[in-house]
Amino acid sequence: xxxxxxxxxxxxxxxxxxQEVQRTFNKITDYYDRMNRLMTLGRHAAWxxxxxxxxxxxxxxxxxxxxxxxxxxxxAALEKxxxxxxxxxDFSERMLTEAASKPGASAIMWQHADxxxxxxxxxxxxxxxxxxxxxxxxxxERVLEEQYRVLKPGGRVVILETCPPRGLLRYPVTLGVRVxxxxxxxxxxxxxxxxxxxxxxxxGFMTPQEVVAILRRVGFASIAWKKKxxxxxxxxxxxxxxxxxxxx
Numbered sequence: 001x002x003x004x005x006x007x008x009x010x011x012x013x014x015x016x017x018x019q020e021v022q023r024t025f026n027k028i029t030d031y032y033d034r035m036n037r038l039m040t041l042g043r044h045a046a047w048x049x050x051x052x053x054x055x056x057x058x059x060x061x062x063x064x065x066x067x068x069x070x071x072x073x074x075x076a077a078l079e080k081x082x083x084x085x086x087x088x089x090d091f092s093e094r095m096l097t098e099a100a101s102k103p104g105a106s107a108i109m110w111q112h113a114d115x116x117x118x119x120x121x122x123x124x125x126x127x128x129x130x131x132x133x134x135x136x137x138x139x140x141e142r143v144l145e146e147q148y149r150v151l152k153p154g155g156r157v158v159i160l161e162t163c164p165p166r167g168l169l170r171y172p173v174t175l176g177v178r179v180x181x182x183x184x185x186x187x188x189x190x191x192x193x194x195x196x197x198x199x200x201x202x203x204g205f206m207t208p209q210e211v212v213a214i215l216r217r218v219g220f221a222s223i224a225w226k227k228k229x230x231x232x233x234x235x236x237x238x239x240x241x242x243x244x245x246x247x248x
Contacts, residue, residue, distance in 0.1 A: 018091070018114075021136045024194050025069070025092040031189040032095070033070050038184055040229060045072060047160055047228060047235065048131065052076035054158045054237050055127035057084045064125045064150060066115050067091065067133035071099030073160070074108050077129070087120070089113035115143050123152045131160035135205040144218045154242040157220065158235065161211070162202040165231040173230045177203055208234045 028035070036044040051073050057063050061084050065074040068088035078086055087109045090096050100110045113119050115133055128147045134140050147157050165173040177199055185195025208225045211234075215223055220238035227234050 015138050017136075017138050018116075020197075022091050024197055025090075026094045028189065028191060028194050029070070029092065029094040029098050031191075032098075033072070035184060035188060035195070036072075038188065039181060040233075043229060045076075047233065048072040049076045049080070050235060051129050051131065051158045051160050052080050054235070055081075055129060055156055057081045057127050059083055061085070061126035062124065063087070063127040063129065064089070064118075064120065064147075066113075066118070066128060066130040066147065067136070068099055068110075069095050069131065071102060071105060071108070071110075073129050073131055074099070075102060075104060078104060078107055084126075085109075087111060087125075089115075089118070091115065116146065118146045118150055120150045122149055124150045126152055126155050128155070128157045129159075132162065134159065134161055134211065135201045140206070140211070141214050141218060144214060144220075148218050148220065148240055151240045153240055155240050156237060157215075157240075158237045159211070161234055161236070162205050162232060163207055163227070163234045164203050164205065166207070167231065169230055173232060174203060177232065202232065208236060211236055 055063055055077065057077065063077055063084055063086050065077065065086065065088040068074050068090045071088055074086055074088035077084070088099065089111045091114055093112055096110050096112060099105060115137060116139070128151055134143065137143050151157065181199040181202070182192050182196045186192040189195070208227065212223050212225065215238045219241065221241050222239040223236065225234055225236040
């Protein structure tokens with residue numbers, strides 16, 4: 001069972017980058033889902049379902065979706081694991097309000113929280129998920145350490161992220177991302193500035209191998225990853241080790 005939220009959690013003020021991210025996502029809430037569908041040619045929801053399935057939450061288990069946004073991963077997990085307990089947290093209160101208004105959302109515990117300092121006890125969850133979180137934080141390792149802390153032994157983290165394209169398609173895909181994302185932001189959302197930031201964070205983030213190296217440093221094992229959408233997205237899964245003598 002998921003533990004009650006910690007009362008001793010640290011609450012450092014957001015960094016300048018954190019404040020920028022918070023402002024950006026509060027600003028784009030109303031058209032976030034539509035833009036995700038357009039930018040991924042309709043594949044975003046399927047990737048979120050893939051993330052949910054990959055958690056392998058046991059019957060009656062618990063899951064935490066960090067940076068839940070409009071709740072797409074959390075709601076997909078609820079559909080896949082209806083007997084589970086699901087918490088979903090985000091830095092943007094507007095995103096949480098939007099997520100909590102969706103059909104079926106009342107079965108999920110929505111909570112405002114900072115990914116750098118999760119308000120949950122150690123070993124609280126069977127799985128942790130997040131989509132497009134790591135490219136928006138100052139310290140990826142600290143954020144993953146927090147997720148490791150709240151995972152039960154044997155628990156899984158599943159990550160959906162962008163990654164810079166490589167190989168033969170690198171240059172045409174990079175050019176497409178640089179042009180298309182701000183253009184869609186202007187046409188659909190009348191907000192070129194916010195999506196120019198998202199374009200830069202997409203192309204400037206780590207490769208799968210770099211994320212895997214950090215996961216290993218934090219202590220995760222059984223790490224696997226796969227690329228999506230011309231190499232611009234990745235899904236990475238990893239497991240917290242089970243202590244000797246324990247069973248999952």
